Amino acid sequence: MAGIHNISILIMEDDISLARLLKKTLKKDSYKIDTVSDGKQGLLALKQKSYDMLLIDQEMPYMKGLDVIRNISSGNSLPPIIMITGKGNENIAVEAMKLGVRDYIIKDKQGMFLKLLPSVIKTVIEQENARKQKRKMEELLHKSEEQYRSLVENLNIGIYRTSTESRSRFIQVNKAIVEIFGYNSPDELKKFPPEHFYYNPDDRKAFISKIKKTGYVKNEELLLKKKDGTPIWCAVTARAHYNKSGNIEWIDGALEDISKRKQLEEMQKRVQKLLLRSAKMEAIGRLAGGVAHEFNNLLTGIIGFSELLSLQAVDNPAIAQNIDKIKKLARKASRIANQLLIFSQGKQAKKTLLNLNNLIKNNKELISHIIGENITLQLLLQPRLHKTVADPELIEQILVNLTVNAAEAMPDGGTLTISTKNVSISENIDDSQHHTRSGNFILLSISDTGLGMSQEVIHRIFEPFFTTKEVGKGMGLGLSATYGIIKQHNGWLDVESEQGKGTNFKIYFPSYTPVTKRHTRKTNINKVSFPSSGKRILLVEDEELVRDIIARTLTDSGYKVFAASDAESAINIFLEQNGAFDLIFSDVVMPGKNGLEMAQELLSHKKELKILFSSGYIDDRSRRKLIEEKGFNFLAKPYSIDDMLKTVKNILTF
Ligand SMILES: Nc1ncnc2c1ncn2[C@@H]1O[C@H](COP(=O)(O)OP(=O)(O)OP(=O)(O)O)[C@@H](O)[C@H]1O
Ligand SMILES: [Mg+2]
Structure with a gap:
């Protein structure tokens, strides 16, 4: 009409x-x-x-x-x-x-x-x-209300209205909010006051006072809880509605479950931190390995020359005594270099099948001696502990390093607990646990009731030379070496520490799983002694001092030694001598052509040539794996004159 x-x-x-x-x-x-x-x-x-x-x-x-x-x-x-x-x-x-x-x-x-x-x-x-x-207007309104309602109801975002009086309530909620919190119906959810949904009920007060200040909050991240008590992170945007007298009448809000996003963010942060830390450790490891390598070369020379001097000074006890002191100091320096090498994994592990419980029992006396009478030793060793493939000497070193640290952290006494346990880590592990992987492991835990550490200290304990101890008391190498050893054994460790309460180092080693066929090639060193006279050795070593001492020692032992400072001149000597050598004794890492490349060339002239490699690095730079695969012999620096002679003799015997 x-x-x-x-x-x-x-x-x-x-x-x-x-x-x-x-x-x-x-x-x-x-x-x-x-x-x-x-x-x-x-x-x-x-x-x-x-x-x-x-x-x-x-x-x-x-x-x-x-x-x-x-x-x-x-x-x-x-x-x-x-x-x-x-x-x-x-x-x-x-x-x-x-x-x-x-x-x-x-x-x-x-x-x-x-x-x-x-x-x-x-x-x-x-x-x-x-x-x-x-x-018509009513119909339109009804229709738009219907559309609005279905929009709100079908959103994944929770929409609500709460009152703000002292006994505040939910006035209105949509379906999504009921689902987010795990309730069966809006009515069931509405029975609880808003503060009930906070993981920490006090957070509600802070939330309300924030709204009172500005009238709204935007994307406020709140830790809330579901009906069954599990925590959920939600982002809440809310606005206050005021009555005529300016008081808040109700609050309208939208709430989104961001738990998954939060979890992801947390994980990313952790991974970032771990990556940073491992990159830092790797850089320090390379540096330490490099320094240790240089030192080992020098120390090999110093020890060797001292030994030669000792021989020359048998008639002069005063000089002999001083030479002895030089040797002792050089050996001490060599031990430090060794610790550094272990940290940078440049020290070769001699792994065997190991029963960790037996190793601990065998070292019980030593441990008791380290901790003294003030500290009680408690051993909790799991019967039928699985075996692991490890170097007993290196594992002993871990035990000693951690025991010394624990004892030093308990100056007024306490309890040192050493425990072992078989643990199985399943596939769906919490990935946030750094370095964790699934499988069967042996857990060695060493815990003390000592001073504990601050977060700042914990973050740095594996750095070489990081120590909180007085000058002369600690070198800051114990844990760096421990870290290196554990990595070399494909394990990992966790540290839990609370200041004033104590510290727990948890170390995981892979359990041994037998394989049907194993191939290991060893440098055959034994005690058999054979005459050496007349055998010809081509010595290749870029470090003059080392070259000199080895050449002299081998010559003194009756070998005919030809010395070269690099691969090129070694090849020249080899060709000049028509390949008449019984052994090539060479460094691996050298300026110019490396030892392996040189060996390749020499072998093309003489297939049956025996080769002994030596290196202060035992990481990738030493090509240790390749050397063993090719069936070459290997001698790690620093070596004693005795060891070197035995190795050379052995190779030439077979
Ligand atoms: N069980 C522990 N309780 C408290 N602090 C510890 C513990 N273990 C290690 N620390 C801290 O970690 C630092 C580094 O330890 P690390 O063993 O590497 O070196 P160090 O003990 O200081 O010296 P070194 O072991 O070379 O003699 C220590 O100085 C100490 O601050
Ligand atoms: Mg220590």
Whole structure:
């Protein structure tokens, strides 16, 4: 019923002349008028066509106006109806209004009602238009509310409204929030006050006071908890709504479960830290290995020359004594270099199948001696402990280093507990545990009830030369060496420490799993002694001091020695001598061509050539693996003159 024009009206009036008059009057306003002379015809007309308005006379044959209306209103949509009646009757009027008739006009003799009718119709049309408009608005509102509700309900983000009075409650929650917190229904969740959902209930106070300050919070990360108590991280954005007096009436919020993202972030942070730490350790390891290598070369010379001097000073006890002191100091220096080499994994491990419990039991006395009487030793060794493949000497060194540290951390006494245990780490382990991998391991834990360490100290304990001890007391090498040994055994370690309470070092070694066939090639060193005279050795060593001492020692032992300072000159000597050598004794790492490349070339001239390599590095730089694979012999620096001679003799014997 868009406007007044084009509105169709059906008039039901048995008085034909009045009907005509009505039609004439209303046509002026350009209404489209149809007339019928009784109710039956009216109902028929309504079936065929829909009208915007009905004018119905009450007094008609066959059917009264009210009956017609009753009949129509049993159908659904009722157009606005105006009743016209000959005489005023309150009952009819009341009944008509009950049936939804909009207006009620009484035919007066003077025909005033004809003048009134157009304005009555106009008002009814306007009212009807307004009603329709309102209904349309309501429908739109309802629809948009529905859409909004379904949007909110289907979001993965929890939406809520809480009150803020002292006993605050959830006023409204969506489905997502119920799911996030693991409840069965909104009603179940609403039984609990908001603070119930905080992992630490006090955090709610901080949250509210933040909102009170600014009126809102954006992406606030809160540690909340689920129905079953498990913690979840949520990002909450919330806004306060104020009443007229300026107090917060309620808070609307959106809440997103960010636990997964948080977990990922945490893991990334840890990995980053570990990567940084391992990169740092690697750099220090390389540096330490390099220094140790240089030192070993020098010390080999110093020890060798001292030994030669001792021989020359047998008749002069005063000089011999001083030479002895030089030897002792050089050996001490060599031990330090050794610790550094162990840390940088440049010290070769001699691994065998090892029962860690036996090793600990065998060292019980030594350990007791280290810790003294003030400290109680407790051994908790698991029966039927799995074996591990390890170098017993190096493992002993770990035991000693950690025991010494523990004893030093318990100056007033305490308990040192050494325990062993078989542990199985499953596939779905917490990846955050650094270096952890799945499999079967032996856990060696050494714990004390001593001073403990701060976080800053813990972060640095594996660095070579890091010590908190007085000058002269600690070198800061014990744990660096321990770290190197553990890495060399494919294990890892964890440190737990609390200041004032104590420290626990947990070391994991892989359990031994037998393999069907194992190939190991050893340098065959034994005690057999054979005459050496006349054998020809080509010695290749870039360090002058070392070259000199070895050459002299071998010569003194009856060998014919040719010395070269690098691969090129060695090859030249070899060719000059037509390859007449029984042994090539060479350094691996040298400027220019390295020992292996040189060997390759020499072997192409003489297939059966025996080769002994020596190096201060036993990491990748020494090519140790390659050397063993190729069946060459290897002697680690620094070596004693004795060891060197034995090795050379051995090789030449077979
Ligand atoms: N059980 C422990 N309790 C408390 N602090 C310890 C413990 N073990 C090691 N530390 C700390 O770690 C530092 C490094 O230990 P590390 O064994 O490498 O060197 P050091 O004991 O100082 O010297 P060195 O072992 O070379 O004689 C120590 O100085 C000490 O601060
Ligand atoms: Mg120490």
